[in-house]
Amino acid sequence: MRNKWAESGKTCKFPQSLMIWGCMSGKGMGEMTVITSSINAQVYVEILDTFLIPSIERMFGDGSIIFQDDNASCHRAKSVKTFLQERHIMSMAWPANSPDLNPIENLWWKLKKMVHDKAPTCKADLATAIRQSWRQIDEVYCLSLAESMPQRIQAVIKARGGATKY
Template identity: 35%
Template sequence: MEQWRIFPGAAGRPKLPQECSDNSSRRSQKTPQQHPKNCRPHLPQLRSVSHYVWLKSNTAFQKKNITPTVKYGGGSVMVWGCSAASGPGRFAVINGTMNSAVYQKILKENVWPFVCDLKLKRTWVLQQDNDPKHTSKSTSEWLKKNKMKTLEWPSQSPDLNPIEMLWHDLKKVVHARKPSNVAELQQFCKDEWAKIPPQRCNRLSASYGKRLIAVVAAKGGPTSY
């Protein structure tokens, strides 16, 4: 399961950290996107640091010029969300250990209601990454039993997932509100997710063709998306 962290300012100087990445369509209204994420408050004594370097033109996204992402400690909140071209979907806070049974429960309680809200027909497709809980035998059987068609997905493809930009948007706005504890972090995430404009989701879906072209041009390497 992909891990993503928010580091809001607890007191004093807030810090905008590097995003944490792990193994993470043309998006359409018929393709609900979903991702579990992990949000963590940061240590207040850390400070924001900017680095400036000289690079040759058009080399910014070459692997040798990219700084690896890092992970930090602290309390955490894991959340799950989904979206489609028509707007943001259901949002859930995950309590306790995430396993296949919990994941299936999340899908049952959130994906079907979202699909019904959108009034989608049976042609919709669910996109998920290849986390073991998503591809386990029990989950695969559950998806088949509940007639949820999934999109074939490569093992690592952050550049191909428009919902990553929604998590980026969420991180910025929650950070600006400076939650001081985990309870506030949870509530702020819920509040701000609900405020995501449908137009934002639509633009991300519309840009999918360009994302594919960029990834092919980079031969599967990093892109500007």
């Protein structure tokens, strides 16, 4: 998952912003990286190869997983689908205009709060604060997010596709 990161520091004239990619599962935090280029399918495959694959291997070994991302166009590119298929990674299918049920959105929110509390004042401090905060998120929190998926789906069904608390 990727996230555009914006953070205002107390002494910054302009808000600082970074793009990050990170992953999580019910087993805990996966890898995270700061992205310094624009994202297209080729860059996304490189990110998956460099950060997702080692995270899967560390957390699941040879076990099977279902990979959930957002529906960004670069995530749906043929080269990305081929990459995932070649590595036997099943990608969760969902409609393009569906409610965002991805638990990592809750993780981004928590991470932003943690980083805000560190009050970074420049991009370098922001990157450091993000990395430190990422490492502080524990497995119990990640498991609670993963286990919330049935409730998330039920809430969307009950709301007939409308807004939910998630």
